[in-house]
Structures are given as structure tokens and as C-alpha cells.
Amino acid sequence: MALLETKNLSINFGGLWAVKDVDFFIDSGEIVGLIGPNGSGKTTFLNIISGIYRASKGAVTLRGEDITTLRPFEIFQKGIARTYQSSRLCWDLSVADNILMGLYTAQKSGVMDIILRPGKVNDEIYSALQECMDMLSYFNPEIFKRRYDLTKNIPHIDRRRIEICRALVGSPAVLMLDEPTAGLNDEETMRMMKDIHKIKQKIQDICIIIIEHDMKVMERVPERIVVFNAGQKIAEGAYRDIISDRDVINAYLGGAAV
Ligand SMILES: Nc1ncnc2c1ncn2[C@@H]1O[C@H](COP(=O)(O)OP(=O)(O)OP(=O)(O)O)[C@@H](O)[C@H]1O
Ligand SMILES: [Mg+2]
Incomplete structure (x- = not known):
């Protein structure tokens, strides 16, 4: 099969x-x-x-x-994860903010967790962000240094990489x-x-x-x-x-x- x-x-x-x-x-x-x-x-x-x-x-x-x-x-x-033909990034947000926005589907916690276990939700978001950053650095170590730069100011290939790395979170x-x-x-x-x-x-x-x-x-x-x-x-x-x-x-x- x-x-x-x-x-x-x-x-x-x-x-x-x-x-x-x-x-x-x-x-x-x-x-x-x-x-x-x-x-x-x-x-x-x-x-x-x-x-x-x-x-x-x-x-x-x-x-x-x-x-x-x-x-x-x-x-x-x-x-099953994917990227899109045209960019789904918000160019006026930082690289890190774009990653965070794109990670919501990787999140396993529900609304009750947000109310009752906010620490667990934070840990989950942090570890997904870390996983994505590690993958980005694997492609290009320079991106990590630019994580707070506006996305519109980083090279096109790195913007493509962000979208791929977001898709890869959660393996x-x-x-x-x-x-x-x-x-x-x-x-x-x-x-x-x-x-x-x-x-x-x-x-x-x-x-x-x-x-x-x-x-x-x-x-x-x-x-x-x-x-x-x-x-x-x-x-x-x-x-x-x-x-x-x-x-x-x-x-x-x-x-x-x-
Ligand atoms: N939501 C939709 N409503 C109506 N027609 C649609 C819709 N989505 C796609 N189509 C039509 O389906 C056909 C295939 O489009 P699709 O975008 O899948 O092509 P593609 O092979 O990806 O082309 P490209 O190489 O230009 O990206 C086109 O005729 C398109 O207009
Ligand atoms: Mg197409």
C-alpha cells in the first residue's frame, strides 16, 4: 500500500x-x-x-x-502539509511573527487548555517556534539573526524557506x-x-x-x-x-x- x-x-x-x-x-x-x-x-x-x-x-x-x-x-x-504557489506571509510583520502565525495548525491544545493550562500552551508554541527556527537555520544560519526583521526586508528565497519550515513543524x-x-x-x-x-x-x-x-x-x-x-x-x-x-x-x- x-x-x-x-x-x-x-x-x-x-x-x-x-x-x-x-x-x-x-x-x-x-x-x-x-x-x-x-x-x-x-x-x-x-x-x-x-x-x-x-x-x-x-x-x-x-x-x-x-x-x-x-x-x-x-x-x-x-x-499532510503544504506550501502555496503565492506567498502566505505578512510582509509587514517580523519573520518570528510570521512563523508564530503559521504555527496555529500545529498546535494541539484547545480553548480549555488556554484557560486552564496557559503554561502548557506557551511551552507548546515555544517548542514549535524553536523547531521552525532550527529548520530555518539548517537552510540558512543567517536567518536566525534576522528573526526580528520585517519579512519584506529579507531575501525572497528566505521567505520561501519560512513557508517550507512552517509546513515542516510537527514532522x-x-x-x-x-x-x-x-x-x-x-x-x-x-x-x-x-x-x-x-x-x-x-x-x-x-x-x-x-x-x-x-x-x-x-x-x-x-x-x-x-x-x-x-x-x-x-x-x-x-x-x-x-x-x-x-x-x-x-x-x-x-x-x-x-
Ligand atoms: N475555485 C475555483 N472555481 C472555479 N474554477 C477553478 C477554481 N480553482 C481552480 N479552477 C480552475 O481549475 C483549472 C485548473 O487550475 P489550477 O490552478 O489547478 O491550474 P495549475 O495547473 O495549478 O496552473 P498553474 O501552472 O498556472 O499554476 C483552471 O481552469 C482554473 O481556472
Ligand atoms: Mg498552480
């Missing part, structure tokens, strides 16, 4: 099938890339898995358990990255690729789904690539097989292999 699986996963928006009958799996420790033209359903696919959208049909299972109808925070607590089994190198230059893209490998070194069993348009990233990061077109999976395999697949070339690579 795969760690995470989808069967016939589909969603319809007013007559348009944004995702249609997608069978997908990822095993523990694997990195899988998702590619496809703009509007082909990649982000929507992650939105269904993470509970933001409710599937019109089909199922998502995690370790064999059906999680299709769970709410986003329940899916996060089951061990998820599955990490889904939606275009982590968007807006990064070539050198920063190389550093981001190293960061993704670093995540694997630190958390060996984690599986990572990465959406990317940059074929350099797709060549070097995932072990397997799944290709979407018009909401459907049209191909799947190693980078070498994908770039020579006729359907993929027609749909995505503009008629010429890269």
Missing part, C-alpha cells in the same frame, strides 16, 4: 472538470514532481488532497485511511510544495533544490510532492514525474521517459524535447 493514494480523484467547477479521474500514489521517502501547462489542474489537485476543495468524486487515502472528506486542519494533523509524512522556485533567479533555484535534498537528509521517510515549471528542477529533484493536461494525468515516469513522451511534448514542452 502506498503512503498517499488518490483514486479517480475529480472535481467539477460549474461544468468544467479541473481534475478528472486522477490515480496517483506516493511512497514513503519518495519525491514526485507534478508538471503540466498553466490551468491543467496541478494546484487544484493539491487543494483537494489538503482538504481546501471537496472532491466531486474519487478518494484520497493516507496509509489506507480514507481522508477525502476531512477538513484542512484535520488533514494537516494526519501528516509531516507528506510535504506538498507548489512552485517553490517561482520568482527565484537561477542561483536561488539551485539553492532551493539543495534545500529540498536537505529536507530529505534530515527527515528520511518524508515524501515530497513538488509542482514545478522549471525543467532543471524536474530533472534533478524528483525520482518520478506525473504530467497533467486539462485536469487529467497524461504520463508518468522518470524524467528521461517523460521528456521523450509524445503526448507530453505536444501538451507541455511546446513540440520540442528540452
Whole structure:
């Protein structure tokens, strides 16, 4: 049994099938890339898995358990975390404040704990903040020194790292990255690729789904690539097989292999 699986996963928006009958799996420790033209359903696919959208049909299972109808925070607590295509950070807040704001889903305490056991809640928040800061320093030791700087004043790659580290708090089994190198230059893209490998070194069993348009990233990061077109999976395999697949070339690579 795969760690995470989808069967016939589909969603319809007013007559348009944004995702249609997608069978997908990822095993523990694997990195899988998702590619496809703009509007082909990649982000929507992650939105269904993470509970933001409710599937019109089909199922998502995690370790064999059906999680299709769970709410986003329940899916996060089951061990599926993600980042977003566009930044979810508040640029006028400090790095530390942004981390704290993003950690509320990692919090296990409830309202009664806040009233009756505030010390326990504080400890929990502090340890999540510490975990996130440790991970950030693992990517870039300089960030810790800038933790009270406004987020808008720190480099774009470090802002991306904050979002990834927030997602990693609580050690998820599955990490889904939606275009982590968007807006990064070539050198920063190389550093981001190293960061993704670093995540694997630190958390060996984690599986990572990465959406990317940059074929350099797709060549070097995932072990397997799944290709979407018009909401459907049209191909799947190693980078070498994908770039020579006729359907993929027609749909995505503009008629010429890269
Ligand atoms: N909430 C929604 N309501 C209606 N249509 C939607 C909604 N969310 C997504 N769609 C549509 O679903 C299709 C797939 O969009 P999606 O954002 O998943 O594409 P994508 O593959 O991530 O594209 P990109 O590479 O540009 O990020 C698009 O036609 C989009 O307009
Ligand atoms: Mg998208």
C-alpha cells in the first residue's frame, strides 16, 4: 500500500472538470514532481488532497485511511502539509511573527487548555517556534539573526524557506510544495533544490510532492514525474521517459524535447 493514494480523484467547477479521474500514489521517502501547462489542474489537485476543495468524486487515502472528506486542519494533523504557489506571509510583520502565525495548525491544545493550562500552551508554541527556527537555520544560519526583521526586508528565497519550515513543524509524512522556485533567479533555484535534498537528509521517510515549471528542477529533484493536461494525468515516469513522451511534448514542452 502506498503512503498517499488518490483514486479517480475529480472535481467539477460549474461544468468544467479541473481534475478528472486522477490515480496517483506516493511512497514513503519518495519525491514526485507534478508538471503540466498553466490551468491543467496541478494546484487544484493539491487543494483537494489538503482538504481546501471537496472532491466531486474519487478518494484520497493516507496509509489506507480514507481522508477525502476531512477538513484542512484535520488533514494537516494526519501528516499532510503544504506550501502555496503565492506567498502566505505578512510582509509587514517580523519573520518570528510570521512563523508564530503559521504555527496555529500545529498546535494541539484547545480553548480549555488556554484557560486552564496557559503554561502548557506557551511551552507548546515555544517548542514549535524553536523547531521552525532550527529548520530555518539548517537552510540558512543567517536567518536566525534576522528573526526580528520585517519579512519584506529579507531575501525572497528566505521567505520561501519560512513557508517550507512552517509546513515542516510537527514532522509531516507528506510535504506538498507548489512552485517553490517561482520568482527565484537561477542561483536561488539551485539553492532551493539543495534545500529540498536537505529536507530529505534530515527527515528520511518524508515524501515530497513538488509542482514545478522549471525543467532543471524536474530533472534533478524528483525520482518520478506525473504530467497533467486539462485536469487529467497524461504520463508518468522518470524524467528521461517523460521528456521523450509524445503526448507530453505536444501538451507541455511546446513540440520540442528540452
Ligand atoms: N475555485 C475555483 N472555481 C472555479 N474554477 C477553478 C477554481 N480553482 C481552480 N479552477 C480552475 O481549475 C483549472 C485548473 O487550475 P489550477 O490552478 O489547478 O491550474 P495549475 O495547473 O495549478 O496552473 P498553474 O501552472 O498556472 O499554476 C483552471 O481552469 C482554473 O481556472
Ligand atoms: Mg498552480
